[in-house]
Amino acid sequence: MADTVLITGGAGFVGRHVARAMLEQGHKVRALDSLIEQVHSGGGRPDDLDPEVELIVGDIRDEDKVRQSLKGVDKVLHLAAEVGVGQSMYQIDRYTSVNEYGTAVLFQQLIDNPVKRVVVASSMSIYGEGLYETQDGELMQDVVRGPRNADGTWDPKDAQGRPLIPMITPETKQPALKSVYAINKYVQERLTLTLTAQYGMESCALRLWNIYGPGQALSNPYTGVLAIFASRISHGQQPMVFEDGQQRRDFVHVSDVSKAFLLAMDKPEANGEVFNIGSGVDRTVEDVARLQAASMGRSDIQPLITQQARAGDIRHNIPDLSKARDLLGYEATQDFSAGLEELAEWVARQESHDKVDEARRELEARGLVA
Template sequence: MVLSGKRILVTGGAGFIGSNLVDHLVGENEVIVVDSLRTGKRENVNPSAEFHKLPIAKINEIEGRDIDVVFHLAAMASTQESFLKPDECIEINGAGTAKMLEFSRVNDIERFVFTSTAALYGNNPELPKRETMSIEILSPYAASKRAGEQLVDIYARSYGMKCYSLRLFNVFGPRQNPHNPYSGVISIFLDRAKRGETLYINGDGSHTRDFVFVNDAVRAFEHAAQGESEFGSAINISTGVETRIDQLARMIIEKVGSSSSIEFRDPKIGDVYRSYADNSKARRVLGWEPKFSFEQGLDTYLEWLTSHGQSYSERN
């Protein structure tokens, strides 16, 4: 399912997942990155890609005629931040996605992949999460991503665009910024464990997540650009494995050989309790499956942090 010989626009390509996606694509494709650097870093962008520091609200400044695929990852990517700045969240994630879809329609770009989220399942107790179950919107972030999914579905139905929404579960790996308070729990725990600092768990540690290694998430985008059925629909990108947060904290302390202790704090508002998902739709529709076990992903991330981590975290 390797994507090659395409001209590809990646929004959010200076961010954590987007920059890994760009690295994966540049060898075989021509890649254009649009990112406002709201949270992303210029130095994350692969030098072989064409870079535009631009908010997606101004996407029409890009010449879109020969683009084959749009991977739309630019977003306010945090549930917690969305409670602080709900209007900005809806503007970037909701209106911004409408802007990107319209840009794609006007420029006859047939392939569009939108980055949605596991957060849409909220606290619906049914497990594993399946695309057919009812969603439960618990934050402005989830509301904005739901709007994005609905727009994607409308563009597939109304204009025949070959688009999908990928509901990413908890992605982790290189370039996740441990100093962003809204960043993923794994990068924060790893960073603190390396310094021997306390690992804080919000809640009693029994809540769970489905952790997807970033290389697998990136391959899901590549597959989604080549899917041939169920256009407009949302697809879980998950491992199907449930990991408890206290178990994760202990595993990280052990792997790092750290003297860190664990402390429990009040749960965060809007936080989802248990989360892991069925990924059979991704296997069936996209021919995608995860290749990294959680432990393989963690080891690869640790190796990367050992070779790049110090300089990376100092810059951030």
């Protein structure tokens, strides 16, 4: 059955891909987006936003625009958010206003304009460090590490000074909110699950890992790490890798994320649940930087390993995807090498401005890099 779906933040990177996938399924799609300069250079309607998408330009905090956007809507996909762990640590008011107050405005309007289901984009960042195990086999839920160990290493250690072993992180792991962005995403998630249940609507939250693919903002130094690396490499600059580069992440293609959102919109089993969404394969950030340079024909460009830590960053976080597989039927299918090649081809056709050094100076000036 076709629905009318509102995507908040629908002109953004993920929103545009999800909108296209929903249109292909026969749904009608409306997007509410403020088209901010940091994400949308020039501020106009993105060229790759499907022409069938009805775009309402407005802020998620504007109750009149939100009310207008909700007219005739069956389901809501809530993506609108300021995104960036590092920037969130010094633009606290901006991030909290858009992410938390914006979500509050949305739900204030949903009380009088209820929908069938709301799906909210949450984040891996709410976990803080992922789940670990000691060398004796004891699971560690609440690992906290300083910026660097006394011996110069980066991995968290147990009380005996032995490195902990990263494990896959299930949805049951307790949150450890280490950045303003993480706090914001957790609040968005909890508001969604709490208020929909109270007012007779369905909902679920997707905790997203590191998303990449064509269409990501290349001139935004706080966006996805692969877009940041791509912008640096395309300008002949070294991709900047914090710490020693051996931190592990799961990189998931935007097409797989789009599939997850479509499943979350429709599956009855999703109601009231949270799901990890990733690719199921973890890699070191240094390896990814090298692979990306090679995919762009610049194997001569080596990553710059800074040996510095950013406030809010975590060491390892690898998703357990079994719940998404069992309840949603979710399975990531995009090959990483093919995804990097696709991204490289897209980047070659784009113009971008490398603002990574500027962003780093902003963080250093506030003592957020050490």
